[in-house]
Amino acid sequence: MAGLNRAGLNRAGLNRTAPNRTGIAPRPVTTGVILGVVGLVFLIPIASMIEFTLRGVGGGYDGSHWAALVDPANAGKYAPIWRGLQGSLVLSLTTVAIVLFLLAPTMILVTLRFPALRRPLEFLCLLPLSIPAIVLVVGLSPIYLTIGRSVGTGVWTLAFAYGVTVLPYAYRAIQANLDAIDVRTLTEAARSLGAGWGSVLLTVLAPNLRVGLLSASLISVAVVLGEFTIASLLNRQNLQTALFVVNKQDPYVAVILALLALLFAFLLLLAIGRVGTAAALRRTTPKKDPT
Amino acid sequence: MATAVHERVGVVDSGRRRRRAPAPAALGLLPFGVYIAVFLALPTGIALASGLFTADGAFTFENLGALGDPVILSAFGNSIWLSFLTAIIGAVVGAALSYAMLGFPEGGRARAIVDAASGVLAQFGGVMLAFAFIATIGLQGVVTLLLRDGFGIDIFADGAWIYELPGLVLPYVYFQVPLMVITFLPALAGIKPQWMEAVLTLGGTPGAFWRRVGIPVLAPSFLASFLLLVANAFSSYATAAALSSQGSSIVPLQIRTALTSETVLGRENVAGVLALGMIVIMAVVMTAYALVQRRAARWQA
Numbered sequence: 001m002a003g004l005n006r007a008g009l010n011r012a013g014l015n016r017t018a019p020n021r022t023g024i025a026p027r028p029v030t031t032g033v034i035l036g037v038v039g040l041v042f043l044i045p046i047a048s049m050i051e052f053t054l055r056g057v058g059g060g061y062d063g064s065h066w067a068a069l070v071d072p073a074n075a076g077k078y079a080p081i082w083r084g085l086q087g088s089l090v091l092s093l094t095t096v097a098i099v100l101f102l103l104a105p106t107m108i109l110v111t112l113r114f115p116a117l118r119r120p121l122e123f124l125c126l127l128p129l130s131i132p133a134i135v136l137v138v139g140l141s142p143i144y145l146t147i148g149r150s151v152g153t154g155v156w157t158l159a160f161a162y163g164v165t166v167l168p169y170a171y172r173a174i175q176a177n178l179d180a181i182d183v184r185t186l187t188e189a190a191r192s193l194g195a196g197w198g199s200v201l202l203t204v205l206a207p208n209l210r211v212g213l214l215s216a217s218l219i220s221v222a223v224v225l226g227e228f229t230i231a232s233l234l235n236r237q238n239l240q241t242a243l244f245v246v247n248k249q250d251p252y253v254a255v256i257l258a259l260l261a262l263l264f265a266f267l268l269l270l271a272i273g274r275v276g277t278a279a280a281l282r283r284t285t286p287k288k289d290p291t
Numbered sequence: 292m293a294t295a296v297h298e299r300v301g302v303v304d305s306g307r308r309r310r311r312a313p314a315p316a317a318l319g320l321l322p323f324g325v326y327i328a329v330f331l332a333l334p335t336g337i338a339l340a341s342g343l344f345t346a347d348g349a350f351t352f353e354n355l356g357a358l359g360d361p362v363i364l365s366a367f368g369n370s371i372w373l374s375f376l377t378a379i380i381g382a383v384v385g386a387a388l389s390y391a392m393l394g395f396p397e398g399g400r401a402r403a404i405v406d407a408a409s410g411v412l413a414q415f416g417g418v419m420l421a422f423a424f425i426a427t428i429g430l431q432g433v434v435t436l437l438l439r440d441g442f443g444i445d446i447f448a449d450g451a452w453i454y455e456l457p458g459l460v461l462p463y464v465y466f467q468v469p470l471m472v473i474t475f476l477p478a479l480a481g482i483k484p485q486w487m488e489a490v491l492t493l494g495g496t497p498g499a500f501w502r503r504v505g506i507p508v509l510a511p512s513f514l515a516s517f518l519l520l521v522a523n524a525f526s527s528y529a530t531a532a533a534l535s536s537q538g539s540s541i542v543p544l545q546i547r548t549a550l551t552s553e554t555v556l557g558r559e560n561v562a563g564v565l566a567l568g569m570i571v572i573m574a575v576v577m578t579a580y581a582l583v584q585r586r587a588a589r590w591q592a
Contacts (some may be wrong), residue, residue, distance in 0.1 A: 022392040024482055024484050025393045025394050026390055026391060026393060026394050027392060029394075030320075030391065031392075031394035032506065034387050034388060034390070034391035035391050038384060038387070041322045042409030042412075042429060042465070042468070043397070044434065045420075045424055045426070045465065048426040049422065049423050049426045049427075049428035051426070051428035052432075052433065077536065097304075102322060102323055102326060105319070105379045106320060106322075109316065109320060110320070114317075114320070115314075120351060124327055127331065128331065129577075130522070130571070130574070131331075131393075131524075131527070131530060131570070132528070132543070132569055132573065132574050133526070133544050134528040134543040134547075134566075135458035135569050136334050137340065137525075137550070138334075138337070138341065138546065138563060138565075138566040139333065139334025139336065139337035139341070139566075140334045141550065142332075142337060143329070143330075143333060143334060143337070150399055154556075160326075160331060161398050163330065164330050164331050165325070167331075169414075189457045208340075222410075222411075222414075223414065223415060224416050226414070226415030226416065226417050226419070227417075228417045228418045228529040228532070229417075229526075229528045229532075232529075233547065233550055233551075240417060240418045240419075240529070241507055243419070243422075244418055244533055247422065249421075254422060255422050255423075255426055257425070258419035258422045262411055262416070262419055263462070265410075266407050266408060266411045267407075267408040268404070269407035269408075270403060270404065270407040272402040272407075274403065276427070287413040
């Protein structure tokens with residue numbers, strides 16, 4: 001998308017580093033051609049979305065569809081979107097809570113006390129990649145009938161299912177950080193200085209794992225905000241199901257919100273990338289390339 | 292399980308303070324274990340098994356007959372065909388894009404932007420990608436109108452194919468290429484410049500390097516990424532659901548129909564049978580992926 005095009009402007013950086021990677025890196029002109037062609041093709045749908053939202057009611061272009069979104073007169077019409085967005089935000093928070101307070105402590109515990117369980121845990125956590133969400137829904141629907149009867153049909157209950165969906169992404173982010181620090185030595189040092197397990201977790205391990213925990217949380221938010229399959233087939237309202245419904249009455253507003261959601265997810269992932277790179281740069285000594 | 296762990300750790304640890312620890316430590320695994328059992332193992336088990344039972348709860352293989360139904364067979368055929376086609380296109384274009392990205396320093400801004408954009412399009416697009424393609428090549432789409440008014444070409448002369456199976460190809464390629472970049476770029480970046488220098492020092496050409504070293508080393512990674520793309524397209528639902536709200540040309544859409552209507556094809560538990568079929572195919576693809584990936588991992592530090 002926009003990124004691919006902006007990458008093309010970075011040619012100065014390319015020339016500077018070309019001598020370092022003799023031979024394997026493509027020539028600047030090859031890079032330019034591939035990036036230019038693929039980037040252009042990939043920009044067309046995004047540009048089309050923008051063009052679509054700017055179409056005026058009687059032909060020509062104006063910002064009327066964007067204005068309509070915030071017009072109080074349309075509050076009733078767009079109410080499902082705000083409800084859906086609210087649902088998705090609640091789900092993001094609860095899913096992040098599952099990652100931080102259920103997955104992360106279990107991974108630390110396995111690293112410290114049950115190293116033999118590392119491979120089985122990894123297998124379990126990556127398993128959801130092999131089970132399509134649509135298949136999971138078939139098994140989840142009777143479970144959610146029971147949950148609906150006992151806990152209620154609140155949208156937040158979906159977080160249990162989403163916790164499983166984000167498992168592979170969150171696991172990888174946290175595990176990469178666990179591999180980079182010496183959990184055992186840190187823990188033993190803290191313990192021998194008299195720290196209890198609570199303060200070991202909160203004041204020693206959590207700060208050292210902040211990059212992994214932050215990445216895991218951000219990527220979970222991105223997954224939850226984009227989730228449609230499970231919510232739609234279990235009849236819960238989140239952002240994506242609301243977009244799907246509103247699209248039938250007012251496609252312009254649905255496209256505007258889709259654009260904004262894509263942009264938000266892009267910024268989230270960019271933040272993850274920056275956080276990760278910052279940590280990597282701090283570990284390897286001199287800062288070679290500030291770009 | 293708790294007692295087994297207790298005994299094993301108890302033998303190793305001799306300190307008095309730590310001897311009491313194992314039981315609570317194993318208990319610490321319990322919450323996550325219960326969570327996984329209820330929300331991963333149980334739904335997967337239900338999805339696998341529900342096709343094998345009648346509505347009264349009696350065990351039967353009769354429902355599996357649905358897999359022989361022409362409609363279901365063609366849905367599986369369409370799904371597999373769509374997955375392979377878009378995976379091949381995605382793998383080739385994605386590999387070219389990854390190669391171009393080698394021109395930028397690792398950890399640099401260009402890589403970060405492409406990484407983030409790839410992540411969004413590959414993993415979180417879903418419904419929104421369907422909107423993007425309706426805005427592009429829908430009946431009122433930008434490209435559709437441009438071709439019609441500017442060049443007199445009506446891309447929908449033979450009917451509104453965007454809402455049918457062929458309409459899925461472009462949106463699927465749109466999320467397959469970024470996924471290829473995510474999975475294949477790390478392998479490509481693992482090629483050491485020293486290998487090229489070694490080949491050149493020994494009198495080889497860059498072409499010889501790619502033929503004899505580069506491509507053989509990358510082949511397993513390429514194949515593994517391709518299989519991941521196949522699995523990705525095969526299990527994808529949201530984009531197809533948003534594009535075609537009526538039809539059920541591929542298996543995930545057949546499952547939607549089966550879940551939202553009581554009886555399909557006059558059979559019971561068709562959703563379960565379809566889920567079983569999907570899991571079997573996914574298991575084959577992902578097992579092949581794991582085997583190839585193990586070989587590919589040899590060259591990755």
